[in-house]
Amino acid sequence: MKKRRRELRGHVKRKKLHCIILFNLTMNPDPNFFYLTGYAGYGCLVLLKDRELLFVPKMEFERARKTVKGIRVKVYRKNLWKSLRRYSRGRAIGIDFNAVTLTFLKILRKEFRRKTFVDISSVIRGLRSVKTANEIRILKKACRISDTILKKLFSGFRKLRTEKDVADFLESEARKNSCELAFQPIVASGPGAAEPHHTPKRKRLRKGFCVIDFGVKYKGYCSDTTRTVYIGKPSRKEREIYTLVLNAQKDVVGSLRPGQKCSDVYSRMIKNLGRYSRKFTHGLGHGVGVEIHELPDLKPKSNSILREGMVLTVEPGVYFDNKFGIRIEDTVLISKKPLVLTGVTKSLKML
């Protein structure tokens, strides 16, 4: 966190900005704000060349002071803008165009007359895509926790009756492990598995493939795993298609190297899936971190290049409308050799 703030302050200097200001003033917390401060409450982070300040409302002071390390925390009384103007005397202010709405821009323009706003979103997105040693440690733990939960799920699977029961089990186990959900779990059985973003239903689990897409948020960082199990006994054809997707996934995961183009990774998957690639209707994967979807994007038109320290998912899937679906997903750390962080077995489980 401190390291990343220092890098951003370097950017302030290089780009001749006066400062960077990040705002966290609404109920939708800005992930960049949490990423840089470890604090998710209301406030504004000001990064100057040589200093870092966090302004918070009085009612958040105690919480901020206890959470934030290495930044001076100040209370803004009546007028946040007055406080901010005191620390932003130069002309150019860096802001995050991804987090500033047009409504908020109107306010900024009114409060900071004659200033220019410079977009620093891609700088932060870039920083975030490559994880620090500490972030990797937390992400590994998040993945280990979700592994444990999924193993427990599979061993007691027969006791659960509906898709919703499975989702509830996952949520309750996440909580027992001091985690939140990274996203609402997807549990899709029978023909429902043909919808990549199926909402778990209160209906009895159907026979056939059952896609379970689940991740926890541990200390603010997300894991992401999908396993497809089979309820009942698969036909030879179903087994064949599962094996094809599995081998395609394993091959691409094993081939990941720093320096590769994300678009090439995607192409390799399309080639692997062969004639089933028409049934693959979404992106191949995405970075994970403080958000469940970060850079890089494994998409056909992505410009990103894999770098050591990136943590991302590889999740091919094939979907046969109104019939069935299969998706297999791991969270992977890019290193000299790729390291799969999610360790639950991928061989087809019959439950």
Next chain:
Amino acid sequence: MKKRRRELRGHVKRKKLHCIILFNLTMNPDPNFFYLTGYAGYGCLVLLKDRELLFVPKMEFERARKTVKGIRVKVYRKNLWKSLRRYSRGRAIGIDFNAVTLTFLKILRKEFRRKTFVDISSVIRGLRSVKTANEIRILKKACRISDTILKKLFSGFRKLRTEKDVADFLESEARKNSCELAFQPIVASGPGAAEPHHTPKRKRLRKGFCVIDFGVKYKGYCSDTTRTVYIGKPSRKEREIYTLVLNAQKDVVGSLRPGQKCSDVYSRMIKNLGRYSRKFTHGLGHGVGVEIHELPDLKPKSNSILREGMVLTVEPGVYFDNKFGIRIEDTVLISKKPLVLTGVTKSLKML
């Protein structure tokens, strides 16, 4: 929903817009999009004078078709923008400035050349602040569910050891009742209660006031209740301050009428709290609906006027740094006479 969409289409006509487009293309769902469609997946809603269209990616088609009523659902294949341009031939397009970031504006400008974008955020915020009969029905149910959960909490309170245990109990009960949490519950005991947004800790509940702020989300709609209980036996002074806050709250709730200025409601509370008003450090209340914070805002500088059908919270609190805190909050429906939707007793419970 349908009624609100029709009203918005009326706005398209009146303001000489060609259409209104609402986008739900990121992981942070746009509440207005859900409000108008009942669907929370990826997509774009296009409201023309005489038609309503919902564009969704292929992988969301089944989900959208099953959820959305009365709107034509279309799949956009490769190019969303091409589909949208076909339905937006006029010059002016209404968009929601609250939901469009500066990054997204760049994309819009590139994809819709020579168009003007007109802000329709305040129109939707206004519509949302006054609830339809159906919304009121759902909000009442949400409040009833949270009542039941809080009663159950208090009757078994002694079995819970830490603030986190209380928060977990609330979350697990919400889930059992087919609800999500409207927000992470606040459970603040001892000196922690002096922080309005205290995060529940894994430490034994402390003696003294314990503030519990909790709400469920039922069918997409939020409830919001705060009760302050006492662990142990309160001193006479503590009892006095509690009674003062309680009477202040009851008085203001009872005085709410359509036509009142929100700023006047706030002033009345300040007067009621007398010399303790210095210890009241936040807004007095906010609308609730598909979001936990909506219009109107009960704040000193609010321009809003109370209208029949608004549903809002009234939540005075007093906070004594490092000592204790008290907050009492109900969700109230504005009608000829105010109707309190959250019914858990407010007389000081000793647990």
